[in-house]
Amino acid sequence: MSLTAKGLATRARIVEGAADYLRGTDDGEITLDDVRALTGTSKGQLFHYFPDGKDELLLAVVRLEADRVLDDQQPYLGDLTTWASWERWRDAVVARYRAQGTRCPLNALMGQVGGVPGAADVARTLVGRWQGHLADGIRAMQATGDVRADLSPERTAAALVAGIQGGVLLLRTTGETAHLEAALDVLLDHLRAS
Amino acid sequence: MSLTAKGLATRARIVEGAADYLRGTDDGEITLDDVRALTGTSKGQLFHYFPDGKDELLLAVVRLEADRVLDDQQPYLGDLTTWASWERWRDAVVARYRAQGTRCPLNALMGQVGGVPGAADVARTLVGRWQGHLADGIRAMQATGDVRADLSPERTAAALVAGIQGGVLLLRTTGETAHLEAALDVLLDHLRAS
DNA sequence: ATGAAAATGGACTCTCAAGTCCAGAACTGC
DNA sequence: GCAGTTCTGGACTTGAGAGTCCATTTTCAT
Known part of the structure; x- marks a missing residue:
């Protein structure tokens, strides 16, 4: 899976959206549906860019x-x-x-x-x-x-x-x-x- | 709901069992089924002693x-x-x-x-x-x-x-x-x- | 002893959220 | 422009786990 410019932008949007949301929450909880809504993406995209799912996405946020x-x-x-x-x-x-x-x-x-x-x-x-x-x-x-x-x-x-x-x-x-x-x-x- | 001696003992067993388990876990996660298994109790008992559910139980553990x-x-x-x-x-x-x-x-x-x-x-x-x-x-x-x-x-x-x-x-x-x-x-x- | 209250067991429901799947759209290189 | 790849959307499956409900048993008070 190689990423095009568009793909990279979407991936970044997802990570930053999740990071923003987490920065504004007390309990540190987030669901993939939250991310979807926040970043205007679909489940398919989420797992397209983070095949290992939520953990992989959250690790990107942590980094x-x-x-x-x-x-x-x-x-x-x-x-x-x-x-x-x-x-x-x-x-x-x-x-x-x-x-x-x-x-x-x-x-x-x-x-x-x-x-x-x-x-x-x-x-x-x-x-x-x-x-x-x-x-x-x-x-x-x-x-x-x-x-x-x-x-x-x-x-x-x-x-x-x-x-x-x-x-x-x-x-x-x-x-x-x-x-x-x-x-x-x-x-x-x-x-x-x- | 007043508690008899037996009830108090069971309640204490639940709290201590949960505390023991949590002390031995890294992620701090616990499910009510874990508590059940650990303390030899039933769902009915858990909600009998902690009507507000998991939060009430965990608060007792925290205390x-x-x-x-x-x-x-x-x-x-x-x-x-x-x-x-x-x-x-x-x-x-x-x-x-x-x-x-x-x-x-x-x-x-x-x-x-x-x-x-x-x-x-x-x-x-x-x-x-x-x-x-x-x-x-x-x-x-x-x-x-x-x-x-x-x-x-x-x-x-x-x-x-x-x-x-x-x-x-x-x-x-x-x-x-x-x-x-x-x-x-x-x-x-x-x-x-x- | 007996009726009321408390204690127990466990099956059941309900909800939420992760992850799957696939069809279709958009883009890329040639 | 066309074949292949990447991107996107969303319906669907699956599993976990909290909380409900009620029948049964035990205990308590008088």
Whole structure:
């Protein structure tokens, strides 16, 4: 099955339509009929472009959203070499999730659509890259003497990722960004104070 | 509908059976037929004890597990007055979740069975109490001069809760306790260094 | 003991949603 | 323009699982 330009467009429309819908839902549930209605397509098309059915479609959505996660934190995430950059990154993260309210595409997808085979791998890759960027930033700050040298970049970066994930999870259940901000601020304080 | 001793026992058997099953599953899915098979009951009984059906049953499970979360951290969580106690608490948390492997009753329930009405309230209460215990511990340490007085107990406690939640979430997707331990250790370092 | 209330078993219905199938339309390359 | 391929539409099948219903059994209170 090779795809023509028209086919590619339709396929993309399906994935993006599903992603949009999932971004606006709390429970992370979606049916193929929802997708059909949303994207003006038919069952035949759905299974034409995603022969393995719903799982394959959802995996495509997960990949799309996973890419967005890091993109939304750029350009700061890729250049955490000054405190100002760290601050802007922190604000970007909070803003991104605050805008999303109680919904979170990825967190929701991993949790509720966690049954999708392959989704865990996407998540692992994402976490690894995220943590890598943060660790790079910490190392950069250590190089300039802004952060104590005896602090483990990887471990601290891991704590940051965990704090953000937990903060978002709590945002989803409480509707408040308090935990997310607390986690970010306390950990940034830790970097500064060191 | 009042319950006799026998009825109460059956009801409890149903809830605990469902909880046990959910604790041993990755996706957090369960059907009423699963519950039936697991607990040796009939459809009639299920709806006799839980007239509102599956949601009511799952809410009972959520409440049961929520209680366990804090219980498992005792007696340390209630008496965080020395560094030794903090250490033991930290170890208890890691041990608890390591034992659970990639499954986590509450985290899974909140995520996947998040659609259960009322579950969010249970989660909020749990988080509040958890954070309260931690904040109390931090205040106690401040009183003895072990922790700097200008550190916000609530905010630091919030960061801890977020870090744990995120750590557990990542444990569920990666199978490693690395993030959980990193979050706990870095934040405890922060308390100590202050 | 006996009538009422509670407990139990299981067959049945109903709905929802995934996935199948195939016929016809549109496009592609030559 | 024509043969092959891709794209589209929608009716249909299938399965799972929640919830209903009622007959039967057990327990409780007096």
